[in-house]
Amino acid sequence: MIMGYSNSSLVAYTLLSPNHSGLRTERIDRISPHCVVGQCTAEGLGDWFHKSSTKASSNYGIDKNGRIGLYVEEKNRSWCTSSNANDQRAVTIECASDKAEPYVMHQVVYERLVDLCEDICRRNGKKKLLWFGDKNKSLNYQPKADEMLITVHRWFANKSCPGDWLYARLGDLAAKVTSRLGSGNVEVIPSGMQAGEFQGLTEEQVLAKVGPLFTADQKKSGILASVSMAQFILESGYGKSELALGANNCFGMKKSLSGNTWSGSVWDGVSIYKKKTQEQKADGSYVTVTAEFRKYPNVDDSIADHSAYLLGAKNGEKFRYDGLKGCSDYKKAVQIIKDGGYATSLTYVEKLYSIIEKWKLTQYDVTAETSDVIKYYRVRKNWGDVASQLGAYSVFDNAKAMADKHPGYKIYDWNGKQMYPEVMLETAGGMSNVDCPFTVKVSVPDLNIRKGAGTDTAKTGKFTGVGVFTIVEVKNGKDAAKGWGKLKSGAGWINLDFGKRE
Structure with missing residues (x-):
């Protein structure tokens, strides 16, 4: 079989790796994007793949600045997805990312990925890039001559790759590339954490996937994670958000607990989802209303949007949910939301309580350091x-x-x-890591902050000034009988001999 291949003109750096299987045995009809698990440069990634001991490679790589590297020519099969069958058909792309889940990528990396996928499709005669978000459907699908299919590493090995951040955007990637190629609509599951991702998982495994996304957002929003998550599970008629789809799927629901279903719902354009729903009046009767909901592109956006709405909604000059910001009691937060007119159902509060308690959703709360913190x-x-x-x-x-x-x-x-188990790391002066964090009061205005624990480490050139400071770590070090304390701010270390434990 004679097949013609070319390489992308977008390449800024080339270092060909010896780690490949030679000429492909199949035509290219797949693209497999990956996460590097590191904010690498094109040169650094090339050096890694150039080592025979690495025993891995990819056709392309996109570094943290959006520069594209070529490591295995498209004519050759790279060693990238733990699957010979996939690598024979796929152009593989490693993308610079953070080192921990959800493996976030810089926006320039994602934008360059769109450019590269478009280029790959054009040169290989493809007019559509498909993303089904379902392993079985994808691997059993035979792309037409003008179609390219997205596949991912996690389908072939026990890995997170390409990470939940990029996985949540593969629907968007397919849509953007297909639009650029001039084709019409293409079948994709809405981007975001897909319902298919939850199939076969236990509730605990599902929560392990979605929980960190909620937790990360709560640090920014101040809204309890447990309340946000429970609302999306309860009111999964909130558009075709992936969290709603996932909630129905992973919690074994045919419909949401509030009774909302997908039937009869229609899209109006691309951003608004209209549906009829039953609202309960004070006398217990119901009235049918037509509501509009946002279409969320992914889980992260839906959380951020929802939290921002709850914190910022106003009635005139007053906040609609006054008292919610900084609230650390889920029962109090739910009542504030209900009293603010968020829902008219007479059983709304009890249902949210039930969901939060049944699934132990408070484990995802990020609480502020206030007197009313729920201490778990x-x-x-x-x-x-x-x-x-x-x-x-x-x-x-x-x-x-x-x-x-x-x-x-x-x-x-x-x-x-x-x-x-108890940690026994006592310093010479009696303070220990097991006590951390704790506060110390500094009464001298010129206490040096050092880069390490001891007077034998460099000064940072800054002073604490008079005040109370939080210590997050304690170490023994030169010229400090009580030890050295690491400041919570990250500014450096101070001599605890000059601080009084609060």
Whole structure:
């Protein structure tokens, strides 16, 4: 079989890797984008693939600045997706990303990915780029002569690649490229975390996927994650948002708990979803109204949009949900939302409570440091590993019982301090990491901040001034009897001999 191949003219750097299988045995009809798991340069990625010991490669790479590298010519099969069958048919593209899930990419990387996919499609005679968001449908589909299909690494190996950030945008990628190629509408599942992603998973596994997305947004919005998540599960008629689709799918619902279904719903343009819904009046009767909802492109946007709405909605000059910002009690937050006129159902509050408590959604709350913080003990492998969390408990003994059943798990309090097993890291002066975080009062105006723990480390050139400071880590070091404390601000380390424990 004789096939003609070319390489992209968008390439800014070339270093061909020895890691490939030679000429393809199949025609190109797939594109497989990946996440590098690092904000790399085109040269750095090329050097990595150039090592025979790496035993991996890709046809192209897009670095953190949007520069495109060529590492395996399109005529050759790269070693990229853990599948010979896929790599024989796919042009593989590694994209610079953060090192942790959801593996966020710089916007310039995503924009360049759109450009490169368009170029690949044009040179290979394709007029459509397809994204089905479903492994079985995709792998059993035979693209037509003018079609290109998106496939992903996670379908062939136990990996997250291309990461939830890019996976959430593959529908958008397909639509943008197809539009540029001049074709009409193409069948894609709306971008975002797809319903197909949840099939066959337990509720705990689903929450591990969507929870970190909520948690990250709550740090910005101040809205309780548990309340936001429960609202989307309850009111999954909120457009064809991926979270709503996922909620129906992963929680085993044929329709939302509020009774909303997809039937009879129609799209009006591309951004507004109109549907008829039943609103309950104060006397208990119902009235049918037509409501308009936003179409969310992905889970992240739906959370951000919803949170921004709740925090910013006004009636005249007054905030509609006054008191919600900074609220750390999910029951109080739900009542504020209900009282603000968000929902007219007489059972709305009770239903949200039920969902939050049934699925233990408070484990995703990010609470502010206020006097009314709900103090939960969280059982995790480590504080930063949110996905490993087994539960959040208001009673320490209950958390301990769970941790004891799972070797390797620890208990952290609401500030992230490890409570069990006890950490014994005492410094010479009696202060320890097990006490962190704690505050110290500094009464001298010119206390040096250093880059490390000890007078043998460099000064930063800055001083604390007089005030109270939070210490997040303690170490022994030169010329400090009480040890050295790391400032929460990240500015550096201070001598705890000059601070009084608050």
